[in-house]
Amino acid sequence: MEKFITHIGTGVPLRRSNVDTDQIIPAVYLKRVTRSGFEDGLFAAWRNDPEFVLNQPQFKSATVLVAGADFGTGSSREHAVWALQNYGFKVVISSRFADIFRGNSLKGGLLTIILDQSDVEAMWEAIEAEPATPITVNLEERTVSYGSKNLPFAIDDYTRWRLMEGLDDIGLTLKQTDFIDSFEKKRPAYKPATLPIRS
C-alpha cells in the first residue's frame, strides 16, 4: 500500500446525503475478479446525466470528494473504495460515514475524513466559487486546509501510523501468530466446524 502523509489536490462537491454503495458502484459492475478497472462503474447511473458534478469539466481532475452525510451506506462491497481510487480520488470528506465503508477505505489507503456538516457546507461553497482551490490534507498534522481555513480532524493513532507507513494489516497480524496459536489451543471443542462435512 502506498504511504499517505500529505495530499494536495482540488475538490469536487457532491451535494447529496445517504450516498449508498449501490450508487457509488452498482452491482452489475461488481463482476470483475481484479482490483482494478472499476472506475467506469463509479456513480454509473448519475454519470449518465451531463449535469452531474463529476461530468463538469472544472471538476475533472479533482482528487478530494466532498460529500453529504452518511456516505457509503449499504453493501460491504470494497469495490466502492476501489472505484473511487481507480477513478483518482485520494480523499473523501463527509460529516458521517457508514462503518463498513469507512473500515474498507482506511484498509485500502483511501483517506476518509469526518468534518462537521457546517465545515462540509463551507467547503462546498468555496469549491463551487473556485473549483481550482487547492486543498491540502495533512495526515501527519491531522488537518485539512484550503484558502484561509485550517480544519483539524480526528483519526486514531494506530490507523494514522499504518497509513503513513503504508503497512499491510495482514503482515502486522501475522507477527502475532503466537497469540493466535495459543488462543486456538483453548477454543472449546463444541464450537462448530465446516469440515468434515455432516449432512
Added chain:
Amino acid sequence: MILPSHYLIQQVDTQKEHETVGKTLAEKIWAEHVVRQADGEPDLIYIDLHLIHEVTSPQAFDGLRLAGRSVRRPDLTIATEDHNVPTMNIDKPIADPVSKLQVDTLRANCAEFGLRIHSLGDKDQGVVHVVGPQLGITQPGMTIVCGDSHTSTHGAFGALAFGIGTSEVEHVLATQTLPLQRPKTMAINVEGSLKPGVTSKDIILAIIAKIGTGGGQGYVIEYRGSAIRALSMESRMTVCNMSIEAGARAGLIAPDQTTFDYIKGKPHAPEDFDPAVAYWKTLFTDSDAKFDVEVDLNADDLEPFVTWGTNPGQGLPLNAVVPNPADFADSEQRTAAERALVYMGLEAGTPLKKIAIDTVFLGSCTNGRIEDLRAAADILKGKKIASSLRMLVVPGSARVRLEAEAEGLDKVFLDAGAEWRNAGCSMCLGMNPDQLAVGERSASTSNRNFEGRQGKGGRTHLVSPLVAAATALRGTLSSPADL
C-alpha cells in the same frame, strides 16, 4: 453435567466482572474472542466462522497467492454461490460470461485452498445467510463474518456477526482473526405483541424509520423485549438482517429455548448438545449492564410498514400517504425526500395503497426462508395474482426450495400465476438476469430500496411477505386485511 473447561474459565471471569459492572451480550462475546489486546491498537478478534461467496472473494484469494499465504482454517470456512447465479436453467452453463468467470473463479479458489463449497445444483447451495443457519453452523456466542453486509442476520442466534470488505476477507483467510475497534452498544426494546398481519419485517422497517439509516453507526444493536422473544428464529433473522440498514454493522438477540430448539437436529448441531446449551445459557446481557444508548418501540401499535423512498429509513405504515417533502423540518431530509419522490415517480399525498405495482419479489436473505414462503402461500392459496403484475418467488436456498416443494407450496405459487425459481440473491440486488426494467415498480421482501438496486431505473418498495402476497393479488400495495 461436565462442562467444557473453557466454559468454566469464562464463568469465573464473568463472575468477577459481575461484582464491578455487568456486561452486555455483545461485550461478553467480544471478550471471549480477544486474541490480543494492546494499548493504542485495535483488539485482535478471533473469527469462529467465515462465509464466502463469489463476488467479494476473488481479489482476496489473489492477495493470498501473491503473498504466498494459505488459508489458516479451512475447517472454519464455507463457500456458496449466490449473488450472481441465475435462478432459471441452472443445469445449463451460466449464460453471462462475466458471471460465469466469477463463479468459476470461486470454484477454482476453493479447490486450490481446500475449502468446502456448495455450488449451483447442490442441496446446500443458496444465499449465504440462509445456508449457515440451516446447516446448524451458525450458533450462539460465535463470531461470524462474511464479505456481505447482511451477515448481521446470524446475530439472531446470539452471535456477533458482521459484514466485512474484501481486504478483511483476505485477512480472515490468512489469519482467522481481524483487528477491530470495539463497537458501542445500543439496546432496542420492543415490548408488546404484534397484531395479526404484522410481522418482524414491519418491526425492523419501523425501527429504521425511527432511528434513520445512520442511527446505528458505530453500534452493535441488541434487540430485546417481549415482542422479540415471541418471534420464531426465522423472524428474528429478518430483524437482525436489516441492522445494517439502520447503520449498525451487527445486531443480535440473546439465545433462548427457541434458539436451542431450532439448532437441535441440524447437520452441524453440537454432537454433545447439553454442554453447548449450558454455555449458550450464559449468553445474555447482565441485569446491571449499561448500554450506550437505548431505544424503545411499542409493538402493539405497529401496522404493516412499507417504504416510499430510496433508502430503507424512508418508510411509513401502509395506511399513510406519500409524504410531502415540505413537511420535513430537517433540510437534508427534505432534499432527500424531494429527490426520492422524483426517482420513485410519486406525488405527495397519494395513499400508499393506491400505488400500482408491476413486480412482486418474494425472496432474499431477509425473507426467503420457509416460513416466509408458507406465510405468502397461505394468502395466495386458491387465488390468482393480478394480471397487471408478475411475481417471482425465489427460495433462499436449495433446501428451502426442496422443503417448500415437499409441502406443495410450489404448486400454490404456480397455480396463483407466480414464477417458482431456484435459489439465489436474485432480484434483491439484480446482479443476475432477475432485474427490474427502467421505471418498473416492485413490492419486494428484500432489504434495500436504493436507486437502481433491483435494476437500473427500477423503483422498489420494501414490504413483508404478507404484504407482498396481498399486493400480488390486488395489484396495488395492500395488506392481508384488505383482501
